Amino acid sequence: MTRKINLRIWRGDATDGALKNVEVEANEGEVVLDVIHRVQATQMGDLAVRWNCKAGKCGSCSMEINGKPRLACMTQVASFPEGEEITITPLRAFPVIKDLVTDVSFNYRKAMEIPAYEHPKDLAPGAARMEQVDVERSQEFRKCIECFLCQDVCHVIRDHEENKKSFAGPRFFIRIAELDMHPLDLLKNRKQKAQEEHGLGMCNITKCCTEVCPEHIRITDNAIIPMKERVVDVKYDPIRWLGTKIRKREGIV
Amino acid sequence: MATGVFSASRAKIKERTLRTDRWWVQPAITFGVLFSFIIYATLRAFENANYFAEPLISPFYSPCLSTECVPGSSLMGQPFNFTLFGSAISPALFILIFPLGFRMTCYYYRKAYYRAFWFSPPACAVAEPHEKYTGETRAPLILQNAHRWFFYAGLVFNVILTYDAILAFRNQEKQWGHVSVGTLVLLFSSFMLWMYSLSCHTCRHTIGGRLKHFSKHPIRYRLWTRISILNHSHQQFAWVSLFAVAFADIYVRQVSSGAWTNFYLF
Structure with a gap:
């Protein structure tokens, strides 16, 4: 009809x-x-x-x-x-x-600013083996089609042009989360960089990015909030920080 | 200088939003409900009366640790003397710091009140009215990072309120094995508080979310998957637990003041 x-x-x-x-x-x-x-x-x-x-x-x-x-x-x-x-x-x-x-080139500039995966030096290319449970969190983030709707709707940059310098945006927070949750990634200070260089602290969890994502990635719940909690581990939780120094617990680098 | 959607380089559109749906309904409801709760909780916290009716105690006043607490309401002793210029200060003013701090820093409530109270933004793709925005990078909003401390405190309160609910299985003569409407009200309130706490994002992170290798921690991984299921409904638990606690307080207040009778099922 x-x-x-x-x-x-x-x-x-x-x-x-x-x-x-x-x-x-x-x-x-x-x-x-x-x-x-x-x-x-x-x-x-x-x-x-x-x-x-x-x-x-x-x-x-x-x-x-x-x-x-x-x-x-x-x-x-x-x-x-x-x-x-x-x-x-x-x-x-x-x-x-x-x-x-x-002109969405802002997003490509931000993509280049995200530190890449750092592979263990003693592990030959192709020798890495991971179990499904270790990669399934990241697989959700790999569904991203880079439509940049989440970037467009995010009020941090949508309503404040000046924040574009210091804010990577939700699309790149899921990239950071993907790498930070990667079992083999060795890069130090990824959490601190997320907070200090990529503007994670500017996100106020209003979840618009999740609402518009056509791939239904739970950007806020599964990437941004977990990253915020990881930042708390290293920056705002002295007891947790002390525990990692004493017991050398995993997950805090 | 124009910024945001009115920046020089953006498409020249004069409307703040072109949304045609009723985007303002949800923040308006959130504002109305949260504002009503704040007013009610403030009035009740200052009332300093009608919070205990054997064996029921209001969640707003538990644990009652002040020497000014009414007889029978202090199950953990009365180590504090909350007075100012000779007048008693309501113990609820101290107690409520912790549960309200937990809710104020909660990731769900942050979304709710940033939208409804601060219009930052009022709704998705609706331009916010503020000229500058720094988010949670500086005081006071950087204190949102204290959420996990309030979460730990909240767990302590959950234990206490659950104990209060268990004590409500007694009658007015302190004999066990009785169930009143008040028992069910306190039981439901404490249960919903547990669901709200366990579905919390900080709980999810603490249980297993912070790990890089789930395969090395199978028990924590399984717990994380369970908490993740609850986490899907965190918003619903946040609202239902808020109403449940408020209703528990209203119920105890009405029974304590004699307006309602606490009907015993057996």
Whole structure:
């Protein structure tokens, strides 16, 4: 069944822009990205939109639909009530390039700042063996498709441009957590770096990153809060710190 | 200078949010409920009366350790004399520091009150009103890192309140083997406090979350998986335990003041 829907699409660039109204047909089962492509093909030939897989796995078509950060390819048109206008804008936490395309290079710079995994020197490449229970926590974080919706919705940088210098964002907190929970990673001070260099302490646990994650990664509960607790172990818990000095317990490096 | 979603490089959109759903409902409800609880708890803490009706004691006033506590309510003695300028200070003012500290620093409540009270942010993708934001990196919010100390204190209180619930299996003549509505109220309250504490993120971390090698600690790993299941419902336990404790206090107050009769099932 085909129906007409009304869209408001943000058109513009870094200098100026506005929401433009457009009416377009939507077929049964179509997603928002489908109707954007129809608008592009029939009414706005120069509409800029980034997309790739159309299967919710590449993370390219991140945008804001009715104010919520979402993947356009995973948002069913039918999920909106008939007659409701659908407003589509670029991600509002990043600099706009054109129309629905933003410059997400901030995230790649942050990715480079995260210290890499440090392999034990006495363990030859390929010789590492780990049990499933030791890696399953990290496997959840490996589902990340780098759509950066969590980065977009995080108010620490969305509402405070100046914090981008000192805050890595939820996507990279799960990367840090993944490495810190890695049984073989030997890097010292990963927890302290998370707090002092990557801005873990700026997160106030409002869980928006978890709410928007299309992979349903429990970013706050399984990565950020465990990292905050690990930071408490090394920075704010003198008894725990003393215990590690006396008994050389694992997990605190 | 404009910052956040109104920064020069961002898409020029004048609205603070384009959300069309009723995003303000949840923070409004949270504000209303938490604010009501704060008002009620404050009034009750200062009331310093109607907190004991043999064998029931209000969770707000247990353990009652002051020389000013009413006879029979001090099961652990009365080592303290809380007076100021000759007037008795309510023991609840000291007792409540610990459970309220536990809730104030709780990872779930942080989300709830940062959104509802401080609008930081009021809801996801709704621009917050503050010009600057430093999060939990400096005083006073850096004290949120004291959560685990309040967690340990909370466990002590859970033991005491569970003991109070067990003592409520007596009648007014201190004979065992009786169950009243008050028994069930205190039992449910202490049970929910245990569920709230055990589902806590700090508990999950302490039990096993801090380990790098689960395979080397199979018992702690199994406990961690169980606590992780509870942790999924931490938000629900936070609310239900709050209502349960408040209702337990209301119940004891009403019985103590004579407004309600503590009906015995047997």
